[in-house]
Amino acid sequence: VGSLTPNMLWLRYLQSLSANPIPTKMVTAFCLYSISDSSTQILIQKKDITDMDADRVLRFATFGLVDGFMGHTWYKNLDIVVENVLGE
Numbered sequence: 019v020g021s022l023t024p025n026m027l028w029l030r031y032l033q034s035l036s037a038n039p040i041p042t043k044m045v046t047a048f049c050l051y052s053i054s055d056s057s058t059q060i061l062i063q064k065k066d067i068t069d070m071d072a073d074r075v076l077r078f079a080t081f082g083l084v085d086g087f088m089g090h091t092w093y094k095n096l097d098i099v100v101e102n103v104l105g106e
Contacts, residue, residue, distance in 0.1 A: 044086035051082030 022030075034042045055078040059065045
């Protein structure tokens, strides 16, 4: 793999987003929801990392998978509706 710079990682992410938009968005949302709930438990609720509610993190992450898919679908369809209404 070698050393990957942040720029290289970003370019690979964009390539993945272009080639496989739905799975990429689903995995991205999964990761962001996991990070979000984990940081909330640690920073806001003052839980030690060993006392975190892992089931809760997994529930939020799973919702991220669904949200990644639904968000993609919603905005794709919304684009079609707006184009039809505006005639663009």
